[in-house]
Amino acid sequence: MKRAWILPMLLVLCGSVVATELVFQGRPYAAAALLLVFVLLAGTNSRLIFPKSVSALKAQRRSAGDGRPIVFWRPGCTYCLRLRIRLGRSAHQLHWVDIWRDPAGAAAVRAVNDGNETVPTVFVADQPHVNPSPEWVREQLSRSA
Structure with a gap:
C-alpha cells in the first residue's frame, strides 16, 4: 500500500527542492508556479482522483x-x-x-x-x-x- 504514494511524494519533494532553490535565487513567482505544477503531477499520479x-x-x-x-x-x-x-x-x-x-x-x-x-x-x-x-x-x- 505504501508504494502507491512513493511517486507522488517524490514529485512533491523534488518540486519543493527546486522551488526552494528558485526562492533563494529571488524568483518566488516562478517557485510558486513550479511547485503548483509538481503538486498537480503528484495528484494525478496518486489514488486521489x-x-x-x-x-x-x-x-x-x-x-x-x-x-x-x-x-x-x-x-x-x-x-x-x-x-x-x-x-x-x-x-x-x-x-x-x-x-x-x-x-x-x-x-x-x-x-x-x-x-x-x-x-x-x-x-x-x-x-x-x-x-x-x-x-x-x-x-x-x-x-x-
Missing part, C-alpha cells in the same frame, strides 16, 4: 448484481489515468479495484495477462479486456444500464 477502490471479491459480487464493468488499476499507471480522465463522471459508475491494495485483484490480473500485472484490465461479464479504449468502456457501461 480515482473513485474509491473496493476488493476484487466485492467488485465481482456487485458486478454480478448490476452488470457494470470492473476496472483493475494501480496508482501511477498512465493508461489507468488516461482511462479515468477520459471516462469523466461515468467513471464513478464502474467498480474500481486497486491491485496494489488487493492481492486477489492482482492475482486476477496476473491470471489473464500471462503472469503480468498489466493494467487497466477491464472485466465485462467475466471477460477480460486489457487496456481498452475509454469509448469502448463507456459503451459497455451504457449496455449494462
Whole structure:
C-alpha cells in the first residue's frame, strides 16, 4: 500500500527542492508556479482522483448484481489515468479495484495477462479486456444500464 504514494511524494519533494532553490535565487513567482505544477503531477499520479477502490471479491459480487464493468488499476499507471480522465463522471459508475491494495485483484490480473500485472484490465461479464479504449468502456457501461 505504501508504494502507491512513493511517486507522488517524490514529485512533491523534488518540486519543493527546486522551488526552494528558485526562492533563494529571488524568483518566488516562478517557485510558486513550479511547485503548483509538481503538486498537480503528484495528484494525478496518486489514488486521489480515482473513485474509491473496493476488493476484487466485492467488485465481482456487485458486478454480478448490476452488470457494470470492473476496472483493475494501480496508482501511477498512465493508461489507468488516461482511462479515468477520459471516462469523466461515468467513471464513478464502474467498480474500481486497486491491485496494489488487493492481492486477489492482482492475482486476477496476473491470471489473464500471462503472469503480468498489466493494467487497466477491464472485466465485462467475466471477460477480460486489457487496456481498452475509454469509448469502448463507456459503451459497455451504457449496455449494462
